[in-house]
Amino acid sequence: MPTFVRRSLTAAEMQARQLLRRRLSLYILVALPLALYLSTLTNGEESAIQFGALGMGWSVASAALFSVLAARAVEPRLVLAGYRPAELMMGRFLLLLGIGAILGGIGAVGMTLVSGPASEGALLASCALVPLVSVALGLAVGAVLPHDLEGVLVIIGVVGVQLSLSQSSWLNLLLPLDGPIQLAYRAGGLPADPVVPMLVHALVSTVLLLSVAAAVWSRKVRVGHPRVHPEPVRAAGAARRPASIRVPIPSWRFEPLAVRSDLRPPARRSYERTRP
């Protein structure tokens, strides 16, 4: 297996292990879009699908944001150890894409069964593209902004503005989730833009956001100095270090601490608390 792939998969595996241990986060990841979808069902199937898709985007973008921020202190060290920034980035992208695909699959099946969409193809495309764009959005926000609060606020802002804008507003074009959300409109039976521009919008947004994420994040984790020579070079004719100052390690140093009586804690003395 090529080194790039092997390291990327290792990075993805380790990030997956961390995520799987955050069970509450996983539940919320699924519960948020479900809650948005179910709470808007009474307003009509059309808006419920749109809100479900946006909730999915919100969840996935937040997961991506926190995966970047949680590893920010460690990843420069991983790069120093030998990872290329692109390998860590690819590992994260693969993991989040997998999570997004699962979430999108659950959403697509659930909404098809409950809402009976006007266009199943549009619903499927929306549920596939929302996680893709959202992963890119979360990675970009996580790379650019220094702290989680700012990042969460930006993601809330992007999703909130997307919700509040009317469908016909040209400002929608500036929002990364517009393409998949237009597809969700179409899936709900509402009049929407043609499909191809929506797909192009989603893909262009993804590429732009990933480019920003990769450029900024690689800059943040890069290791700076050049290596002039691969190994220290002994100058010609130089003597080795004098043997007299080599310090051999006595054997006791590797013995378990319990063996060393001098390091044992003193016997605990019992005491009584006296009452005044």
Place this chain on the structure above:
Amino acid sequence: MGGESLPLRNRPERWPLLACWELPLGADQRPADGYRRVTEVGDVTVARDGRGSGSWPLTAPALTASGVVKAFGGRRVLDGIDLAVRPGEVVGLVGENGAGKTTLLRICAGLTAPDAGSVQVGGRVGYCPQEPGLLDLLTADEHLVYFGAALGLDRAAAVAAGRRVLEEFGYPVADRKVTRRLSGGTRQKLNLALALLGDPAVLLLDEPYQGFDRGVYVNFWDHVDAWRAAGKAIVIVTHMLAELSRVDRVVELAVARPVAASASARAGKSAG
């Protein structure tokens, strides 16, 4: 110990914030072939002062920092620092809080970019940060696999190599807790083991023994001797001045003050 006191060296005028002294060492600590250990403050040159027949190993430095300058918010923390560490040499980096020890170490590791100056290293760098840079929800073995993959080690080799170090420092390797549930000292042992993974040529240790109990702390300095003997170039940020006799050179970073102020202070002192 019967150590001899050596005179204070003149402070070089071109480094107004730095001073140099030589540390008196006991006879048992002094190398037998005519060397003296020199403790340097604000070191810029090779401190070993060879006398006698044998020469100190004249290897190329494994770590060379030249003219490193770093400022934060208008305050120049590092002002033209030079540092060269040769293979098999242990340098202790001391100084007040805020003097720039951690910054210098991070610059040497390549994790922080200097405003001016350059750093060259001759081999892989192992860096142990002051705050354990660990992933809270991974176990020690998973950390070893993660870091080991960067070094081209397969899972078994990475875990075996890491566990060897961890066991030497008394880490409970059988315990499969995630690092979030470990004590500070135990996390620091893993932190140190990750820095040592892959046998780096240069070791940069930023107060690596924080939280260690007494036995492990003593053990740590014995390991430093072993790493020195193995030819590693080691820089240790330390506040444990009692252990400075165990390093080959001490570099003290002074808190930067405005040059005009320090010059006038010197003038006032000499006038007084």
